[in-house]
Amino acid sequence: METIESGKVVELAYTLKSDSGEVLDQADQKDPFAYIHGADQIVPGLESALDGCKVGDKKKVKVSPKDGYGEVREDLKVSVKRTQFPENVKLKPGMQFESQDADGNGIIFTVEAIEGDQVKIDGNHPMAGQTLHFEVEVLNIREATEEEMNHGHVHGPGGHHH
Ligand code: ZN
Numbered sequence: 001m002e003t004i005e006s007g008k009v010v011e012l013a014y015t016l017k018s019d020s021g022e023v024l025d026q027a028d029q030k031d032p033f034a035y036i037h038g039a040d041q042i043v044p045g046l047e048s049a050l051d052g053c054k055v056g057d058k059k060k061v062k063v064s065p066k067d068g069y070g071e072v073r074e075d076l077k078v079s080v081k082r083t084q085f086p087e088n089v090k091l092k093p094g095m096q097f098e099s100q101d102a103d104g105n106g107i108i109f110t111v112e113a114i115e116g117d118q119v120k121i122d123g124n125h126p127m128a129g130q131t132l133h134f135e136v137e138v139l140n141i142r143e144a145t146e147e148e149m150n151h152g153h154v155h156g157p158g159g160h161h162h
Contacts, residue, residue: 002141004053006038009154011140017133024127029139034158036144043068046134053138063132069125076123091119
């Protein structure tokens with residue numbers, strides 16, 4: 001029987017809850033979530049917990065911020081000048097846009113507040129600092145195709161369509 005290991009495409013049904021029990025995200029059997037194991041597509045704490053699992057396995061996995069979306073970093077909360085944004089964009093709190101950090105890694109920033117000609121932005125993941133409570137069920141495991149490995153994502157159900 002197939003087990004989950006690097007290079008396998010895994011289909012999951014899951015529910016993700018916060019510490020307070022709020023449902024943050026989910027996927028069910030009809031619309032499963034698919035990812036390539038070992039390709040950093042899911043949080044490290046969940047990926048390592050799924051290592052070696054088989055189809056039909058159900059698991060509750062508690063993931064600390066360190067193994068999830070990271071601790072909240074104060075240095076990612078910054079103020080920038082309004083003029084750094086295109087003039088035709090009407091800025092509102094909650095808006096997200098992509099930028100790069102000093103190392104050229106893509107970061108999603110969220111607009112927190114607009115104060116005069118200053119815009120407060122936050123580059124932390126919305127789930128940073130949170131303990132994540134996953135309930136997962138393994139629905140399917142298969143070999144990733146060469147094309148999927150090259151693209152770095154899953155094709156077909158639960159993945160990309162193109
Ligand atoms: Zn593709």
